[in-house]
Amino acid sequence: MSWQPWTFTDPFIAYTPIRAEEMNPNLNGISASFNYVANELDKFRPRMPSNFNGNIEIQDSTYISTLLGVDENGNMALIDQSAFKAAGDKDFTIKKSSDQQFTISGDNHADWFMLNYEAVNDENIVVVVGPAITNVDGVDAAAPATTIIFTQDSATPLIFVPLEGVTIKSPGFLKAYGQNSTVTLIAVDQYTWVLGGDVLPAEAIV
Numbered sequence: 001m002s003w004q005p006w007t008f009t010d011p012f013i014a015y016t017p018i019r020a021e022e023m024n025p026n027l028n029g030i031s032a033s034f035n036y037v038a039n040e041l042d043k044f045r046p047r048m049p050s051n052f053n054g055n056i057e058i059q060d061s062t063y064i065s066t067l068l069g070v071d072e073n074g075n076m077a078l079i080d081q082s083a084f085k086a087a088g089d090k091d092f093t094i095k096k097s098s099d100q101q102f103t104i105s106g107d108n109h110a111d112w113f114m115l116n117y118e119a120v121n122d123e124n125i126v127v128v129v130g131p132a133i134t135n136v137d138g139v140d141a142a143a144p145a146t147t148i149i150f151t152q153d154s155a156t157p158l159i160f161v162p163l164e165g166v167t168i169k170s171p172g173f174l175k176a177y178g179q180n181s182t183v184t185l186i187a188v189d190q191y192t193w194v195l196g197g198d199v200l201p202a203e204a205i206v
Helices: 021-027 034-042 081-086
Strands: 066-070 076-080 091-098 101-106 111-115 125-129 131-135 140-141 147-152 158-162 167-168 181-187 192-197
Touching: 021 101, 034 101, 158 167
Parallel strands: 091 111, 101 125, 111 147, 125 158, 167 192
Antiparallel strands: 066 076, 131 140, 147 181, 181 192
């Protein structure tokens, strides 16, 4: 016995007999193309609530280590599992530091730095700002919404220097206003941060 490929594109062929003879009068003959059935399965869509009005069509992308969910625009999407874990709740951790310079990234989410370095000469406290990337279970993932707080706890000026490819948006200079001032860095996306709080204004405020 040899198998022949299915040559029909129409899944329902009228008057096609099937072996269950007693069913033929009821079904009027029926046959199905496996290709048709497979294509129908490929079009499977998750059953959403009746009030869901987002887009169910998921954009082509890698699906490894992802979660099926609804994105910020209300559409079905594949969400990176590592990024999802990184966005979990975390209480702020206060870190007192006397370092003159250090680098931050997405791994510093919810850190509050109290910076008390005392300059010997004409120095600044320098915070080098890297991409908002965090490591979750050994996997690097983008960490938008990373929030880091800095308090200038000494008279030494506090400035922020972005690494190449990183942008810091600020209403003034990339510098804290002065001693006891507090500023916040929030990641908009992987390579963009916003500096807010007690920022030294670019123009004098009268």
